[in-house]
Amino acid sequence: MSKKVSRNIFITVCISPAILLFILFMVVPTFEVFRMSLYRWGGLSGSQQFVGLDNFKILWNDMDFIQSFQNTILLIVLVAIITLFFAVFFAAVLTREQLIGNNFFRVVFYIPNILSIVVIAGIFSAIYDPESGLLNSILGIVSLENWQQMWLGNQDIVIYSIAGALVWQAIGYYMVMYMSSMASIPASYYEAASLEGAGKIKQFTAITLPLIWNNIRTTLAFYIISTINLSFLLVTAMTGGGPSGSTEVFLSYMYDQAYGNSTYGYGMAIGVIVFTFSFLLAAIVSRITKRDVLEY
Amino acid sequence: MKLKHLLFVGFIMILTFGLAACSGEEADGDSEGQGNGDDNSTADEDVTLHVAALESAYGEEMWRNIIEDYEAIKENVSIELTIEKNLEEVIRPQMQAGDYPDVFLLATDREEALTETMIKENGLENITDVLDMTIPGEDVAVKDKLLEGFSDTLATNPYGDGEMYMAPMFYSPSGMFYNAGLFDEQGWEVPETWDDMWELGDQATEQDMSLFTYPIAGYFDTFIGSMLYASGGADFFNSAMTYEEGVWETEEAERVLQTVEQLAEYTHPNTVANANPNDFTKNQQLILDNEALFMPNGAWVVEEMAEAPRSDNFEWGMTSIPAFESGEGERYTFTFFEQMWVPAEAENTEAAKEFIAYMYSDEAADTFLEAGAVQPIEGMTEKMEGQQKEFYSIYDEDVLPAMGTFASTNPVPGVSISDALYGSIDSVVNGEMTYEEWQATVQEASDQLRPEMQ
Numbered sequence: 001m002s003k004k005v006s007r008n009i010f011i012t013v014c015i016s017p018a019i020l021l022f023i024l025f026m027v028v029p030t031f032e033v034f035r036m037s038l039y040r041w042g043g044l045s046g047s048q049q050f051v052g053l054d055n056f057k058i059l060w061n062d063m064d065f066i067q068s069f070q071n072t073i074l075l076i077v078l079v080a081i082i083t084l085f086f087a088v089f090f091a092a093v094l095t096r097e098q099l100i101g102n103n104f105f106r107v108v109f110y111i112p113n114i115l116s117i118v119v120i121a122g123i124f125s126a127i128y129d130p131e132s133g134l135l136n137s138i139l140g141i142v143s144l145e146n147w148q149q150m151w152l153g154n155q156d157i158v159i160y161s162i163a164g165a166l167v168w169q170a171i172g173y174y175m176v177m178y179m180s181s182m183a184s185i186p187a188s189y190y191e192a193a194s195l196e197g198a199g200k201i202k203q204f205t206a207i208t209l210p211l212i213w214n215n216i217r218t219t220l221a222f223y224i225i226s227t228i229n230l231s232f233l234l235v236t237a238m239t240g241g242g243p244s245g246s247t248e249v250f251l252s253y254m255y256d257q258a259y260g261n262s263t264y265g266y267g268m269a270i271g272v273i274v275f276t277f278s279f280l281l282a283a284i285v286s287r288i289t290k291r292d293v294l295e296y
Numbered sequence: 297m298k299l300k301h302l303l304f305v306g307f308i309m310i311l312t313f314g315l316a317a318c319s320g321e322e323a324d325g326d327s328e329g330q331g332n333g334d335d336n337s338t339a340d341e342d343v344t345l346h347v348a349a350l351e352s353a354y355g356e357e358m359w360r361n362i363i364e365d366y367e368a369i370k371e372n373v374s375i376e377l378t379i380e381k382n383l384e385e386v387i388r389p390q391m392q393a394g395d396y397p398d399v400f401l402l403a404t405d406r407e408e409a410l411t412e413t414m415i416k417e418n419g420l421e422n423i424t425d426v427l428d429m430t431i432p433g434e435d436v437a438v439k440d441k442l443l444e445g446f447s448d449t450l451a452t453n454p455y456g457d458g459e460m461y462m463a464p465m466f467y468s469p470s471g472m473f474y475n476a477g478l479f480d481e482q483g484w485e486v487p488e489t490w491d492d493m494w495e496l497g498d499q500a501t502e503q504d505m506s507l508f509t510y511p512i513a514g515y516f517d518t519f520i521g522s523m524l525y526a527s528g529g530a531d532f533f534n535s536a537m538t539y540e541e542g543v544w545e546t547e548e549a550e551r552v553l554q555t556v557e558q559l560a561e562y563t564h565p566n567t568v569a570n571a572n573p574n575d576f577t578k579n580q581q582l583i584l585d586n587e588a589l590f591m592p593n594g595a596w597v598v599e600e601m602a603e604a605p606r607s608d609n610f611e612w613g614m615t616s617i618p619a620f621e622s623g624e625g626e627r628y629t630f631t632f633f634e635q636m637w638v639p640a641e642a643e644n645t646e647a648a649k650e651f652i653a654y655m656y657s658d659e660a661a662d663t664f665l666e667a668g669a670v671q672p673i674e675g676m677t678e679k680m681e682g683q684q685k686e687f688y689s690i691y692d693e694d695v696l697p698a699m700g701t702f703a704s705t706n707p708v709p710g711v712s713i714s715d716a717l718y719g720s721i722d723s724v725v726n727g728e729m730t731y732e733e734w735q736a737t738v739q740e741a742s743d744q745l746r747p748e749m750q
Contacts, residue, residue, distance in 0.1 A: 058709045125574045153567075153726070239572045239574075240574075242722055243726065
């Protein structure tokens with residue numbers, strides 16, 4: 001046996017458990033989701049009826065699905081933009097400026113991220129409480145009574161209340177990610193820039209932002225995935241999709257259909273859309289934000 | 297060196313095969329379970345009965361006692377119990393692998409809708425003959441003890457064909473709950489008609505109280521059910537439940553929806569904001585704090601709010617849903633009950649049916665009653681005490697019982713009658729939806745479900 005062949009056998013043997021696990025727990029289930037989306041099936045019985053693309057045709061006209069889709073897109077866009085802005089801002093301040101209690105703020109910002117989403121739902125339902133809630137009380141103290149709202153009761157704003165909670169829990173995590181890449185930018189760049197007379201803002205846009213750009217690109221994909229997942233958890237725990245379906249997101253709608261409405265196949269069709277949508281969105285975002293990677 | 301390599305390769309192979317074997321086993325179980333619905337239990341053969349029950353507020357202890365007593369009567373039966381708060385999540389994978397419990401205690405209207413899925417997929421065993429069975433340990437037939445009306449509703453005969461697929465268990469009247477102490481103090485009468493109700497609403501508004509609140513919109517199921525009964529009688533209720541053509545456009549249905557819209561004006565302003573799974577107790581608290589007068593609920597609310605702070609001389613009261621006309625108008629109160637059923641795929645169907653028959657024995661009923669669960673059999677109200685007796689005696693005072701639910705249909709993607717009928721209520725209360733729009737939504741869902749009736 002030549003050395004090369006034996007080496008190849010060794011490699012194959014080594015990676016086969018991982019490949020097998022990957023196929024068994026990732027590829028097969030994903031394939032199953034795609035297959036089940038073509039069936040009419042309640043989820044328990046043996047009677048699965050092949051219906052082709054019928055489930056997708058029904059989806060096209062299902063206003064509840066379209067509403068949940070809109071809600072999800074709105075959440076992804078809002079959460080990504082607002083979190084990105086605040087996380088980069090705080091990360092820049094905490095790495096570049098010598099603040100008193102620097103470490104304290106790092107911890108404080110990161111805490112929401114270690115809390116379970118159910119705890120966050122509890123915290124925010126206390127904040128949004130119409131009578132004794134933090135938000136309405138503060139507005140009352142500063143005499144802005146007419147800004148007081150039924151944060152979880154008014155169908156026009158409840159989705160923004162959800163977005164608020166999601167942003168709050170996400171900032172710390174992304175801030176830490178940006179801080180780690182900002183910390184590795186050599187301080188000499190900033191010194192040189194300030195000698196040339198560049199202000200803080202110029203330094204940020206000309207040095208910090210380009211040098212952490214790759215990191216930001218990666219996190220954009222995270223925003224998409226985590227907002228899709230976390231919005232489902234938060235909505236389930238906090239509003240139950242209500243009032244009257246106005247906070248339904250597509251995963252909660254999928255769950256509703258697959259289990260609550262006994263239309264498992266239809267639920268899987270929604271799953272296919274979610275899968276394709278998040279895949280495509282992540283690809284598009286990654287594509288349009290592509291820049292030459294700057295080295296230092 | 298060579299040996300070391302061999303050992304390593306051997307180890308990896310074992311691991312790989314082990315994994316493959318594990319996944320293979322699952323598939324085996326699947327094929328084994330298919331089509332094994334035949335009964336292979338005979339009278340004296342040893343049977344292991346697998347009972348799956350939801351762990352609810354009544355606790356787990358009650359079931360252990362029941363099983364102990366049953367095993368003492370039926371020596372050839374041993375019972376294996378699965379009792380979980382999240383029963384669906386535990387059982388569903390087992391069922392998908394073909395391993396079905398013999399008896400389920402799991403009601404409809406749960407979020408995961410396992411029972412509804414079984415109904416829709418024709419996965420339940422016909423248990424009509426349980427009614428004629430002699431109760432184990434007694435010499436009475438089940439049908440002679442069962443309270444009237446309980447075995448012929450759509451909640452027990454989901455296909456509306458007179459065949460029973462689910463046995464009624466643990467019933468509880470539901471109605472409007474209020475603070476009886478406050479009514480005494482203010483000298484208010486409990487309203488019997490909707491006109492009385494609106495009058496009381498105006499009086500309450502003067503004192504900065506709201507007439508009405510509700511925990512979450514889903515609690516309207518029994519409320520609207522009772523109103524449909526009161527508006528058009530039992531036949532009308534059944535035609536609504538069986539999606540009859542144009543039923544929601546009739547005058548009877550219209551006045552129900554219109555009344556709910558009017559009730560929205562008297563609903564506490566915080567209600568919708570709190571009408572979610574996280575905060576619904578805040579709405580229930582409004583009753584304890586005298587901020588709202590009435591809410592639809594079931595007898596369990598007393599236990600649920602037992603630890604909550606309350607106003608002085610607070611005392612729970614329950615009343616029926618008001619009548620539409622004064623004088624001859626009928627008042628109804630919905631009876632909510634849980635269900636016990638046998639999957640068609642169960643292995644020991646006969647033994648399972650006998651176990652269900654035992655649920656109606658005096659011995660079992662007493663064990664249940666100790667834990668607060670009431671079986672729908674004759675003479676239970678006499679055994680109760682205090683507040684429980686008061687709630688269960690509501691039918692003594694010219695109030696009629698209402699029972700039933702929507703008829704089962706084939707699953708229709710994206711269409712749910714309860715979402716259309718109850719889910720829209722938050723919008724109606726918020727003023728985002730008029731009753732006409734609501735009516736159209738419900739009628740549309742009803743139209744889509746009619747052809748899919750089984």
